[in-house]
Amino acid sequence: MLERRPFPNPQALRVFLCVVQEGSVGRAALSLGMTQPGVSQHLRTLEAQLGHALFHRQGRRLVLTKTGQDLLPEARRAVQALEEFMKAAQAIERLERGRVELGAATTMAVYVLPRYLTEFKRLHPEIRITLESGSSERLAQRLVQGEIELAVVEAVEHLEGFERKLFYEDELVVIVPPEHPWAKREEIEPERLAEVPLIVREPRAMTYRVLGSAFEQAGLEINPIFYTDNHEVTKRLVLEGAGVGIVSSVVVRPNVKVGNLRVLRIKGMELRRLFWLIYPTEAGNPAADALREMLAS
Amino acid sequence: MLERRPFPNPQALRVFLCVVQEGSVGRAALSLGMTQPGVSQHLRTLEAQLGHALFHRQGRRLVLTKTGQDLLPEARRAVQALEEFMKAAQAIERLERGRVELGAATTMAVYVLPRYLTEFKRLHPEIRITLESGSSERLAQRLVQGEIELAVVEAVEHLEGFERKLFYEDELVVIVPPEHPWAKREEIEPERLAEVPLIVREPRAMTYRVLGSAFEQAGLEINPIFYTDNHEVTKRLVLEGAGVGIVSSVVVRPNVKVGNLRVLRIKGMELRRLFWLIYPTEAGNPAADALREMLAS
DNA sequence: GTTCTAGCATAAGTATATTTTATCAAAAAC
DNA sequence: GTTTTTGATAAAATATACTTATGCTAGAAC
Numbered sequence: 001m002l003e004r005r006p007f008p009n010p011q012a013l014r015v016f017l018c019v020v021q022e023g024s025v026g027r028a029a030l031s032l033g034m035t036q037p038g039v040s041q042h043l044r045t046l047e048a049q050l051g052h053a054l055f056h057r058q059g060r061r062l063v064l065t066k067t068g069q070d071l072l073p074e075a076r077r078a079v080q081a082l083e084e085f086m087k088a089a090q091a092i093e094r095l096e097r098g099r100v101e102l103g104a105a106t107t108m109a110v111y112v113l114p115r116y117l118t119e120f121k122r123l124h125p126e127i128r129i130t131l132e133s134g135s136s137e138r139l140a141q142r143l144v145q146g147e148i149e150l151a152v153v154e155a156v157e158h159l160e161g162f163e164r165k166l167f168y169e170d171e172l173v174v175i176v177p178p179e180h181p182w183a184k185r186e187e188i189e190p191e192r193l194a195e196v197p198l199i200v201r202e203p204r205a206m207t208y209r210v211l212g213s214a215f216e217q218a219g220l221e222i223n224p225i226f227y228t229d230n231h232e233v234t235k236r237l238v239l240e241g242a243g244v245g246i247v248s249s250v251v252v253r254p255n256v257k258v259g260n261l262r263v264l265r266i267k268g269m270e271l272r273r274l275f276w277l278i279y280p281t282e283a284g285n286p287a288a289d290a291l292r293e294m295l296a297s
Numbered sequence: 298m299l300e301r302r303p304f305p306n307p308q309a310l311r312v313f314l315c316v317v318q319e320g321s322v323g324r325a326a327l328s329l330g331m332t333q334p335g336v337s338q339h340l341r342t343l344e345a346q347l348g349h350a351l352f353h354r355q356g357r358r359l360v361l362t363k364t365g366q367d368l369l370p371e372a373r374r375a376v377q378a379l380e381e382f383m384k385a386a387q388a389i390e391r392l393e394r395g396r397v398e399l400g401a402a403t404t405m406a407v408y409v410l411p412r413y414l415t416e417f418k419r420l421h422p423e424i425r426i427t428l429e430s431g432s433s434e435r436l437a438q439r440l441v442q443g444e445i446e447l448a449v450v451e452a453v454e455h456l457e458g459f460e461r462k463l464f465y466e467d468e469l470v471v472i473v474p475p476e477h478p479w480a481k482r483e484e485i486e487p488e489r490l491a492e493v494p495l496i497v498r499e500p501r502a503m504t505y506r507v508l509g510s511a512f513e514q515a516g517l518e519i520n521p522i523f524y525t526d527n528h529e530v531t532k533r534l535v536l537e538g539a540g541v542g543i544v545s546s547v548v549v550r551p552n553v554k555v556g557n558l559r560v561l562r563i564k565g566m567e568l569r570r571l572f573w574l575i576y577p578t579e580a581g582n583p584a585a586d587a588l589r590e591m592l593a594s
Numbered sequence: 595g596t597t598c599t600a601g602c603a604t605a606a607g608t609a610t611a612t613t614t615t616a617t618c619a620a621a622a623a624c
Numbered sequence: 625g626t627t628t629t630t631g632a633t634a635a636a637a638t639a640t641a642c643t644t645a646t647g648c649t650a651g652a653a654c
Contacts, residue, residue, distance in 0.1 A: 006380070007307050007311075007376075007380060007383055008379060008382055008383060009611090009612095010304050010379070011302075011612085013382070014303070024630075024631090025630075025631060025632095026629085026630060034613070035613070035614060035615080036630080036631070036632095037613080037614075037616095037631090037632075037633075037634095038612075038613050038614070040631065040632060040633085041613080041632090041633090042612090044632085044633095045611095051386070051390065052386060052389060052390075052581070053581050056442075056443030056581075058442055058443055059620080059621055059622090060620070060621055060629080060630050060631055060632095061630095062631085063442065063443050063444075065443065065581060065582065066396045066398060066584070066585070067386075067389055067581070067582055069396070070389060070394065070395055070396060071386060071389075074378075074382040075382055077378045077381065077382075078375070078378040078379045078382045079304075080378075081371075081374050081375040081377075081378035081379075082304035082305060082307070082375045082378075082379075083303065083304060084371055084374070085305055085310070085368065085371040085372055085374075085375045086303070086304055086305060086347075088367070088368055088371045089347040089348070089364075092349060092364055092367060092368075093348065097367065098363065098364065098367055099363045099366070099367060100363065144355065145355055145360065146353030146355055146360050146362065147360075149363065284350050284353075285349075285362060285363050285364055287363070288363070306641090308641080321601075321602090322603095323600085323601060323602080331641095331642070332643060332644080334602090334603075334604080334605095334642080334643075334644085334645095335641075335642050335643075336602095337602060337603060337604085338604090338642080339641085339642095341604095342640095342641095354602080354603095356601095356649075356651075357600070357602060357649070357650055357651075358601090358602095358650095359602085
């Protein structure tokens with residue numbers, strides 16, 4: 001019984017093309033690495049399925065029928081499309097194609113990752129990269145859902161099926177403009193932060209949470225007057241003389257170099273921030289693996 | 298053991314697409330008319346063959362991986378190309394596509410077939426027609442080689458695997474311009490053809506052979522002074538008063554109507570020409586079958 | 595919490611395709 | 625003529641596709 005399938009057997013199509021190209025069943029069999037009866041039978045099956053003769057059997061010579069000539073380009077197209085599919089899969093393996101989506105805490109996304117991503121893009125120009133910034137919680141959720149394959153975040157409790165590796169070590173620092181009375185100091189006592197207008201990121205942001213819990217542990221209070229949702233805004237406010245800021249040191253590295261902002265540690269306080277790479281234990285996407293490898297080194 | 302095949306299984310591709318579209322293995326199975334384990338297994342096989350996960354299994358939910366998203370359009374393209382192939386084959390069946398190549402004796406090709414072919418083209422605009430004119434021998438050879446699927450020729454000995462059917466009955470006639478002394482006559486005695494400059498087609502042409510053998514049978518001789526390879530040239534010469542022509546009656550039908558040429562029978566001579574349709578006994582090309590049907594009716 | 599349910603994965607069995615080996619027949623070469 | 629080449633066919637072996645039966649896990653209902 002002939003099963004009515006929605007498409008032709010691609011192997012048979014390949015055989016068809018090869019017989020046309022080689023001009024003989026035997027040579028086609030050789031070229032395809034199969035036996036001659038196999039080729040014969042594929043042709044017979046294909047012709048039966050189509051309901052048309054593809055070859056005119058003149059003696060022991062095969063000549064394409066009109067129908068055969070007519071279907072030839074379609075067959076070629078179909079075989080080629082299937083090959084393209086396989087090639088695409090192999091290209092993904094070789095990083096000549098594909099995409100990577102990763103998530104990162106805002107600080108990392110804005111001040112650290114661009115350099116790496118640019119380099120990655122230079123090495124693998126065909127890979128499309130999507131960078132999403134968000135909270136640790138949100139990114140953890142995205143990881144579990146498989147929406148992102150790599151995250152750079154601070155403190156995250158262990159996730160089933162994921163590993164982590166330290167990526168970047170940073171600390172929170174106080175920033176002031178060069179004209180500020182504290183500008184020449186290296187450190188500042190935490191109590192004195194109550195004396196000045198303090199500019200920090202919003203309470204939801206990890207920056208604030210690190211700061212808040214450190215003050216709490218020290219039995220002190222913190223009373224910011226400005227909350228921003230953006231490090232650049234903080235810097236801007238400080239530059240304009242609106243107050244004293246607290247930011248991650250990486251955020252102001254260029255400003256320190258230029259000299260338009262001064263950095264101070266907060267005396268006796270441990271305000272380190274550790275950023276981790278979080279990624280699925282078992283490798284999946286070659287592009288994601290390569291990017292992780294680059295970030296981990 | 299996993300056989301390393303050059304392409305993906307198209308059924309698996311279809312399953313892949315369907316799972317993506319339906320968003321669930323179970324619904325895809327339903328929509329494809331197969332069971333859920335069948336779908337699961339196709340996905341597993343395809344993923345194994347590619348070496349990439351296509352779906353991220355988050356709980357009981359399937360989400361496309363980046364790789365899956367990336368390969369999706371390729372898979373679509375491949376499946377579509379295969380469907381196109383089948384559609385093309387079906388279109389040939391419905392005469393919405395295809396080609397026909399036929400051969401005909403020159404007289405038929407020039408003076409009779411165009412009308413039919415125009416009508417056929419009107420009925421089936423997508424069919425490409427190629428008309429080749431040539432000698433009976435040549436066309437018989439082309440038929441056997443499968444180069445043409447239909448021929449309209451005079452006398453041909455029986456060909457193995459081919460049938461014939463009468464298509465057109467014609468006769469050779471003498472033509473003269475209206476001013477010619479014979480212009481008012483209906484018939485002319487064969488002997489008198491020796492008195493005038495006679496214009497006929499070249500000895501190789503069937504027209505001449507029919508004429509020659511008829512004269513031979515009657516014990517007469519024929520002595521043309523002009524040989525042409527083209528009926529139009531014969532007519533032209535006659536119109537110019539260069540002599541008396543002998544042509545197939547169909548050739549001069551329009552001239553007779555207009556009145557610029559007169560037609561005479563050759564008395565006592567049987568100069569009928571029978572044109573036959575010759576075609577393979579077993580039908581192959583639907584377009585060729587349809588054309589033959591039209592010509593036969 | 596506990597049980598229930600929905601939904602995918604897996605295993606084993608069966609039917610169907612695919613491919614091979616062995617053989618035949620016919621055309622081409624000698 | 626005989627031999628060689630080449631394609632078709634039959635039967636057997638193998639691989640593949642699909643099924644039924646069953647297990648497993650996460651979310652839903654209780």
